[in-house]
Each structure stands twice: as C-alpha cells, then as structure tokens.
Amino acid sequence: MVQAVVAVGGNVGDVRQTFRRAQTLVGQNDAVFTVRAAELYRSVAMGAEAGDSFLNSAWVLETSLDAVQLLDLLQRAENELGRTREVRWGPRTLDLDLIFYGGEQIDSPRLTVPHPHCFYRQFVLAPVASLIPEFLHPVFGLTIRQLYDWISRTPLPVGFGGDPANSITLSSITREFPRVDLRRVDPAIDPALEEVSLALWFGSSDPKPASPFWLHVSAEDELQFFRDVLTAACTELETVVDDVDELSESLQE
16 A cells, blocks of 8 residues: 555646545545645646646545546546646646655656656645645655745745856746846755755756756747746735635545
8 A cells, every 4th residue: 555645736627626626536446545634725837838836736635546547547537537748847637646656766767756847836835735734755864844834935045056048037037026036046056945045057068967956948948947947936825715614625535
C-alpha cells in the first residue's frame, strides 16, 4: 500500500461537480482505498492562454496500484470528463497531477515524481500542506509545510544565473512583481533555500547548478515562463468556503 498525492485543478464548466465525478471514477478502482480531499482554493491562472482563475484542491489516497497504473487511471478520468490538451497550460475542465508516490523518485519519459515544479507552486503546496504538512519531500528533504513557508516569504527572494536573451526580461519582472526580491546568484556557489526560495537559470552557455530548486529558462519564452513561475509562487490564494464540507464528504464516500 502506497500513499499518493494528487493535485486537482480546473477552470472550465462546473468545476466542483467535475471534482466530485473525478473522485467517483478514481475511487471505483478496487486498488484505490481511502481518499482525503483538501479544501478548495482559487488561484490566478498560470499561462498566457490559461483563461479564468482556477479552483484547486488535493487528494491524498492509499493505493496498491504502481505509479504508472495510477497515472493511467488519473488520465482516464481526465479524458472521460472532457480534458483536452491542444494548448499547453490552457483552460481545462480537469487537471489531475500525480505529485508524490510515497517517497519514491521516478524519472521516466511518462512520469516524473516528485512533480518537478510542485515545490514553488502555492496552489499545490497549500492544499497538500492542509492534509499532510509533515510529509517529507524526498528530493528537498523538507516538509510540505516548510516548503510552503519558504515560498510564502515577503518579499520573495528569487535568484537567477546566466544571462537572459531578452534584455527587458528582468526589468519587466521587477515592475510586474514588486513583492519579489530578485538577485543574481553565483552559479559556482549553489545557494541554500535560506537565501532564495527558488532560482532560474537563463541561457545555455554555462551549466546550471544541479540543485533541484533551479529552473531552466529557455530563450524562446523566457519572459512568459518567468512570469508564470512567479505567478504560481507569489500570488496569494483565496480559500473557497462554499461547498467545502460537501465536497470533502463526497470525496470520502
């Protein structure tokens, strides 16, 4: 039996009802046992074409499925409930991301766990922290609560290395995100999380440090990627209080 964590999101249609139907589909599998659901949060859409704000939650479930089997089950539920993938980070009826599969680290063409971007996304960390705050991230060696606290700091210390291809990227980000303390970090001295909450590497002329909290920024979409990362990291969430009890009860039936 393995404890798995799934991030749940959507912004098209009756999202609450979609969440309920998704849980029913997943819970009907004989190899999925208890499912606990976090409360609902509203987050700013991440991505230039993502549409309106999202509702987000998280599930913690017990299962005897292996990680790929669980991924298949989640994707079948997404497809049955109308998920399409024409646009990366576009509007969607349902998004079920496998964030953790126990304490395992998996890196395959189909699946990477822990999810490589979960550590800075408030819309993932907040609901997961409400369920299992002491769960230890198997790469960072920090609890979910600690990671959430790191990313909730004000101002948010964000490091960067390398050189942006677009000369306006840094000045634009500074104007758009006044809560961010943007600082250059020496790539020869990998900073600790006490110094920065995350770091971004621009360009490919020098190898970025191997620390897991470095994100590589491609020249092709560097400004939008940087904007999306900071939107996910430092935009405060809104707790959705209506229907929370009803949703939680339905997810545990």
